[in-house]
Amino acid sequence: MSVNNNIDSTLDFFQPIMLIIGILLIGLAVSMCVPAFVDIATGTPDTWVFPISAAATFVIGGGMALSTKSSHFKMSKRQTFAMATLIWVVITLFGSLPFVLGELHMNFTDAFFESMSGITTTGSTVITGLDGLSAGILVWRAILQWLGGLGIIVMSISILPLLRVGGMQIFNIEAFETGNKVFPRMAHISAGVTFIFVSLTLVCAFALWLAGMTGLEAITHAMTTIATGGYSTSDGSVGHFDSALIEAIITVGMIVGGIPFMLILVSLHGQVSKLL
Numbered sequence: 502m503s504v505n506n507n508i509d510s511t512l513d514f515f516q517p518i519m520l521i522i523g524i525l526l527i528g529l530a531v532s533m534c535v536p537a538f539v540d541i542a543t544g545t546p547d548t549w550v551f552p553i554s555a556a557a558t559f560v561i562g563g564g565m566a567l568s569t570k571s572s573h574f575k576m577s578k579r580q581t582f583a584m585a586t587l588i589w590v591v592i593t594l595f596g597s598l599p600f601v602l603g604e605l606h607m608n609f610t611d612a613f614f615e616s617m618s619g620i621t622t623t624g625s626t627v628i629t630g631l632d633g634l635s636a637g638i639l640v641w642r643a644i645l646q647w648l649g650g651l652g653i654i655v656m657s658i659s660i661l662p663l664l665r666v667g668g669m670q671i672f673n674i675e676a677f678e679t680g681n682k683v684f685p686r687m688a689h690i691s692a693g694v695t696f697i698f699v700s701l702t703l704v705c706a707f708a709l710w711l712a713g714m715t716g717l718e719a720i721t722h723a724m725t726t727i728a729t730g731g732y733s734t735s736d737g738s739v740g741h742f743d744s745a746l747i748e749a750i751i752t753v754g755m756i757v758g759g760i761p762f763m764l765i766l767v768s769l770h771g772q773v774s775k776l777l
Contacts, residue, residue, distance in 0.1 A: 526562025540637035619645030650728025
């Protein structure tokens with residue numbers, strides 16, 4: 502009897518975590534559609550890699566979300582800590598699929614490292630020969646850093662209202678506090694931060710394009726610049742372009758990307774002194 506109770510208790514503990522991770526995996530699967538379309542548009546031979554990766558991620562994510570009994574949970578602080586840890590590990594695991602299945606044929610360790618480096622915006626890479634890689638893989642590396650920079654935690658905050666859970670616990674875990682509850686609902690914060698992040702990325706991409714980059718190069722470098730990750734489309738990184746203007750744009754973009762977006766959001770609502 503006690504064994505059954507322990508099993509039920511364990512299942513109850515992980516249900517809300519599985520729901521959130523499942524929804525995030527579905528979002529990751531949708532993100533994989535972008536490099537899939539890029540590969541098709543550029544005529545890459547391995548056009549099946551991203552569709553297969555997306556399908557596997559979607560099925561697992563959907564299964565995790567649907568396996569929960571209810572959409573209403575109470576999350577303890579313990580569960581919140583477990584969720585914050587598992588999100589990064591699971592997203593990294595599925596994010597590594599294109600590296601294993603694609604043209605690189607990376608082993609699991611290298612693929613996991615590359616994916617984790619992207620998601621955590623570390624910027625280290627084990628890949629050489631970037632100049633000759635397919636556009637889809639280059640875009641996927643940029644997307645991983647961009648999603649990591651935006652913060653999976655922001656996506657989690659968007660989902661928390663479905664669970665009727667307040668979001669301040671998550672902010673404590675990620676060391677992302679302002680000291681004041683500027684907005685009454687976490688969804689507003691999530692939407693505001695996302696809007697700022699996307700806007701800065703578009704501005705940076707446009708500036709890099711004007712400075713001489715191709716459209717693909719400008720978009721991928723803008724994503725990794727605002728995310729402060731540093732992934733590039735060339736082994737020579739930014740030096741490959743031999744342009745002081747491009748280097749200046751990326752430097753400014755990195756500085757802006759390093760400012761806590763909550764402070765930018767607060768300043769846009771009249772509290773400019775928070776930035777000083």
